[in-house]
Amino acid sequence: MKPSSGLSSVASALLAALVTFGASTAAQTPKDPSGENNTARDQQSYPAPTNLKVLPKQITGKQLHDIMEKWTLSLGVECGACHTNDPGHVGPDGKPSLKFADDSKPMKEVARSMYIMTEGINTNYISKLEGSGMPTTCGTCHRGRISPEPYDPTAQQTKCPPVAPPPDDNSPAPQPANP
Ligand code: HEC
Ligand code: HEC
Known part of the structure; x- marks a missing residue:
């Protein structure tokens, strides 16, 4: 047919x-x-950004986009965590568009101060270490989470080896737990 x-x-x-x-x-x-x-x-x-307050103003739209992708992955969030919805517009993916230049989400302001902090750590401390080749990034602390995981060093399994006894002590030397 x-x-x-x-x-x-x-x-x-x-x-x-x-x-x-x-x-x-x-x-x-x-x-x-x-x-x-x-x-x-x-x-x-990627249109050129219009409302940069902390990132270098001369970066291109593409460079900015790459930075945004990194932040998003480093924090384990989506763009909308920091950027507010544009209720009137729907993107090609069916999700509401975002008003990227808008500053109404408080999280965007937090991210700005985090960026200044990170730059400060690198400029004032890390770059002054001899031979340092590993700058601090958002991911250094965030590791894919919006709130960095608390870290408790005393909760670790590995214990420090026992301290050797003073020379006049006759008791047998303690054996390391894991020879
Ligand atoms: C953790 C918060 C955060 C996330 C997540 C985030 N952004 Fe941003 N974005 C910012 C901040 C802060 C600025 C402004 C930087 C400045 O002031 O220099 C910005 C600026 C922008 C701008 C420039 C707007 C303009 O014209 O000034 C665009 C475009 C943008 N982001 C796109 C994205 C995209 C796309 C994503 C997801 C892939 C994303 N952002 C995820 C915080 C974020
Ligand atoms: C030196 C470690 C460190 C670095 C580097 C760092 N952050 Fe943070 N960030 C934190 C800590 C700690 C918090 C507080 C988390 C909490 O209170 O739960 C935080 C909180 C945040 C929050 C708020 C989360 C919330 O739920 O309110 C955002 C957004 C954020 N950081 C973005 C960034 C971005 C973007 C970068 C890189 C430009 C960055 N951070 C770099 C340690 C860091």
């Missing part, structure tokens, strides 16, 4: 939807395997 004209118009609508979807996905996450000549596309996909 030949497909009816109704069916084929459904098929072409589907095809059109697929093409549009593919195009919008590509626009969101531009990936050029050669890694070159991305600039024009990046400027389209």
Whole structure:
């Protein structure tokens, strides 16, 4: 049986939807395997930021996006943890769009002070260590969680080896627990 004209118009609508979807996905996450000549596309996909107060003002939209992705992963959150919804707009993924330049979420302000703190740790302390090659990042403390895990060193299994007795003590030397 030949497909009816109704069916084929459904098929072409589907095809059109697929093409549009593919195009919008590509626009969101531009990936050029050669890694070159991305600039024009990046400027389209990631508009230059307009409301930076702590990050270097000259960074491109793409550089900013990369930083945001890192923060998001380091804290184990989504963009919406710090950025407020734009109720009027829905993104291509069906989720509400976010008003990135808006400062109404308190978490965004916390993130700004965390950034200044992290930069301060690196500039004033870490970079002054001889041979230091490991700057502090959000992930150094956060490890994928919005609230860093408390760390209790006394809860660790490994105990310090027993202290050797003074020379005039005749009792046998204590044996290490794990020779
Ligand atoms: C932990 C909080 C936090 C998370 C999570 C976060 N952002 Fe941000 N974002 C900020 C802060 C803070 C600024 C402003 C930086 C400044 O003032 O220099 C900002 C700025 C921006 C801007 C620039 C807006 C403008 O025009 O000034 C964009 C775009 C942006 N973020 C996108 C994202 C995206 C996309 C994600 C998710 C992948 C994300 N952000 C996740 C805190 C966050
Ligand atoms: C030196 C360790 C350290 C570094 C580095 C660090 N943070 Fe934090 N951050 C903390 C601690 C500790 C808290 C408080 C957690 C709590 O009270 O539960 C916190 C809290 C936060 C909060 C608030 C969480 C909440 O639930 O209210 C945000 C947002 C945040 N940090 C973002 C960042 C970002 C973004 C960076 C990197 C630019 C960063 N932090 C770097 C230690 C750090």
